Amino acid sequence: MADRPAADVDVSVDLVRALLRDQHPDLADLPLRVVASGWDNVVLRLGDRLAVRVPRRPEAVPLVLHEQRWLPELARRLDVATPVPVRVGVPSDLLGRPWSVVPWFPGVLASGVPPERRGPVVAPLARFLAALHLPAPAGAPANPVRGVPLRTRDTAVRERLATGLVPRADEVTPLWAAAVAAPPWARPASWVHGDLHPANLLVTAQHDLAAVLDFGDLTAGDPATDLATAWLTFTGPARAELRALLDATGRYDDATWVRARGWALCMATALLVTSDDDAHLAAIGAHALHGALDDPA
Structure with missing residues (x-):
């Protein structure tokens, strides 16, 4: 690592x-x-x-x-x-x-709350995503690693899988290939936060959403990048609730969620092979990896 x-x-x-x-x-x-x-x-x-x-x-x-x-x-x-x-x-x-x-916002990072207790975040986060995921203007920031077609991340992900440092790599490989092969985002480029994991979500003492942090990876492109938070942040029941709330907007089809799970794998593998000095981020990567493998949302 x-x-x-x-x-x-x-x-x-x-x-x-x-x-x-x-x-x-x-x-x-x-x-x-x-x-x-x-x-x-x-x-x-x-x-x-x-x-x-x-x-x-x-x-x-x-x-x-x-x-x-x-x-x-x-x-x-x-x-x-x-x-x-x-x-x-x-x-x-x-x-x-x-x-x-x-x-400065009071609260604690969602990554410091056990994943099974993050349910109160789901509804406000769904509202945030619905409000954010609107067409971006032509001058929106470009980002070579977020919001882009998954095929552009294929080499990097396969290199991580080949390191021997990613658990269950033999299970990840076909799931990743299916995500890369999914139909791409065909609508106008959407605003994308780009780094929507639980260490960028601030919550209250009651575990409600207090703030969304770190918009540095903000870009225009495929909103599936942000939907990866379904696996990065939540467990099965909350993951299903997030999908149901977002599907009700009519903006996301099944292919978008296939790509979203691919983005979760992309981010999880990156966290797992580059977090020797940050157990906090490594834990997010492990949670997302196992969730993506075991629960398609």
Whole structure:
């Protein structure tokens, strides 16, 4: 196995405080601490109501720009909280890349709640997806690994399966092949969140949906990418409920759900072979893999 992609910059409290003093001095004296470091960004809590998101590697720079450009527009039609930037950081001598100050939302990540207790998330997440999955404009961000036809991910998935690090790889192979062979999305390109797993869903103490996080992979394309959350996030009964609610919109056919299960396998295999240093993400990958193999939704 391997670790997450390496960072090329040390995003520390000292660096971020210097950035704030340089560009947003009215925020610079608020309490500041690192709370998360993902594949792409380091997140620091800023005071009681704000957070700072800073790209930890160059590949994350366009993702920050996508959030800054598009999330304010999309958020107006979504009925769940999203991290719309409240301040923008621009490249400077201190850090030659953009960064954002966003709201801090109270709650816990859904990935910290046992999968069988995530049922209250289903209905609000279905509403979120129905509101998001509308045709995207021509200028929407392009993403080479999300929202694209599954055949473009075939080589990467088969390489992961060949590592010997993916459980039940012999069962995954035919299921993946069937997903790749499914009819593609034939409607106008839809807005796609692109990374809708339980570590990007914030929930309340009652396990209701509090916010949808991390829109860096936002793109236009096949909404089946987002429907993979049926396996990434839920167990069988909640998975079936999510499908029923979304099918009632009339937007998704059986082929879309076949591709969605393929996307779940694509994301699960990626998490399983690149999360030596993050048991949290590895657990999401294992949950999605076994769910996709055992339950077609």
